[in-house]
Amino acid sequence: MHFFTSSPSQLAWWKTNFTPNGYSYDKIPDLTGKVAIVTGANSGLGYATTVALAAHGARVFLACRSQQRANEAIDNAKVEIASKYPNAPAPQLEFLELDLNDMTKSHQAAQEFLKKGLPLHILVNNSGIMNCPFDLSADGIETQFAVNHMGHFVFTMGLLDKIKASQPSRIVVLSSIAHEMNPASLHGIDFDTLNDSTKTDNWDRYARSKLANVLFGKALARRLANEKVWVNIAHPGAVHTNLNRSAKDSMGEALGKLSDYLNSKLSMTPEVGALTQLYLATSPEVEEKDIRGRYFIPIANEIQPTAESKDEELQEKLWTFSEKLAREKVKA
16 A cells, blocks of 8 residues: 555646646747757657657657667658658657666766767656566666666766756656655655665555656756756656556556556557657747746646655755765766
8 A cells, every 4th residue: 555645635646637738749849950869769758759859850869778679760750750740851860879777878878979069958858667576777776766767867967068058958857646656654765775675566666766756857957047958847647658568567467468458548649648748848938937847747737746846855865865876886
């Protein structure tokens, strides 16, 4: 059983069923001359985001582990863009190798991009894993925390000077309404028991990693408050993607298949689910209204995350922990 960090009246998950559509593809502005990176871009939300950015003129790097899957996504995206956007410029799509399960490789991915001598106007930290059986990353860190938070932390910090030099620019951090399910027994994030499988279950660990995403996004936004760099956090909603691929491992074959079937019938398509992160990555409103460190749910509607996620002391504890861990694990 999960014990929420907020009272039921404070929880906001139910609001995702009643929010209007605040953004659409025809509102995406011309992105000619913009350079973007989308992590986990070969499928699901990342792929839909990549297609939209490229179709509107951006040069997009697909930051993925597998070059083969990325190249397949690039081929598919070119066909899709030609079909849906007949007047679009020739898409500029490139592979950037990124393994978020290994902090050294995450750092190396940032360095490889920097070698290209390009600006970076849009970073969408989209990739993630969910509800995985307990395991440790290449660095010996619980995998959901490692991939969903630490890999992106290292990758983003490696690119931050370039993003600042390229301003006006955007950073979008994908979190989840699941951050509300972080168990109260963890008292925020219990860094001392991060790798103790007896303290948490698969969903607890996912919720913890998604809380870390909100904390990181807010802490980073505060650090960039005087720059023309807008950092915001998105919950994409219930979307039918392969994020649910670990369900069979944790729930068993039959329940896993049932979960996948229900997900396919009840969830948004990736094209719809991607609109909230596309709003934060591209909408002129973000700069006009100076939207910073805020949390959005489908489609492009701001709500308040949990009080826990707005705790600046906890944000700073996570930042200090992440910096120290990165220094220890990243090999130059």
